[in-house]
Amino acid sequence: MSDTIEEMPVLYSYWRSSCSWRVRIALNLKEIPYDIKAVSLIKGGGEQHCNEYREVNPMEQVPSLVIDGHTLIESLSIMNYLEETRPQRPLMPQDCYKRAKVREICEIISSAIQPLQNLIVLIYVGEEKKKEWAQHWIMRGFRAVEKLLSSCAGKYCVGDEITLADCCLVPQVFNARRFHVDLRPFPIILRIDRELENLPAFRAAHPSAQPDCPPEVAK
Numbered sequence: 001m002s003d004t005i006e007e008m009p010v011l012y013s014y015w016r017s018s019c020s021w022r023v024r025i026a027l028n029l030k031e032i033p034y035d036i037k038a039v040s041l042i043k044g045g046g047e048q049h050c051n052e053y054r055e056v057n058p059m060e061q062v063p064s065l066v067i068d069g070h071t072l073i074e075s076l077s078i079m080n081y082l083e084e085t086r087p088q089r090p091l092m093p094q095d096c097y098k099r100a101k102v103r104e105i106c107e108i109i110s111s112a113i114q115p116l117q118n119l120i121v122l123i124y125v126g127e128e129k130k131k132e133w134a135q136h137w138i139m140r141g142f143r144a145v146e147k148l149l150s151s152c153a154g155k156y157c158v159g160d161e162i163t164l165a166d167c168c169l170v171p172q173v174f175n176a177r178r179f180h181v182d183l184r185p186f187p188i189i190l191r192i193d194r195e196l197e198n199l200p201a202f203r204a205a206h207p208s209a210q211p212d213c214p215p216e217v218a219k
């Protein structure tokens, strides 16, 4: 019997956080079992700001992943760690140009779109302006993503294999709908979202399937 006890990875996650969701998809695709520790971004002004969680994640955000005896933060960095340490079910193409395309899409979503709809940003922008603000930045980013997809998409974002770009796309489409963005100008994004949404790894990662999803939303 082995004397090393493999600890189950722990994902600090919030059901509706698109960044937590990306990592949940990647973990599911790679069939890595994990426990979830829910961090409510709203309860009591946000559990992510408490002293205990700040020790886990100095950015006071989700997700964080405890794995292999390490604590990792920042969703793309976490997904890259998973890709490098768990080669099963690769989420990056072999081809360097295709890898660049995957990174472009991930980066547009993770740095030019999503951070602008983070709760802290929306609170700063204010209740009155937040919907228009979110729509503006999502549409700006989606115009670029749609253009890239017109030359690199196959069945999925880059070719016919699921990549990290797909892990980023699906939660961002959900957020776009949440902010009532008109998605008709983005037919390729919509088609790929439809391809992906019913795959088991994506379904299991969906906010409505999370342990901390409010029952009235989970249905």
Ligand SMILES: O=C(O)/C=C\C(=O)CC(=O)CC(=O)O
Residues within 6 Å of the ligand: 016, 017, 018, 019, 020, 041, 042, 114, 117, 118, 119, 175
């Ligand atoms: O309203 C809430 O329930 C609080 C926070 C979130 O959903 C998270 C975000 O809106 C940002 C994001 O992950 O894209």
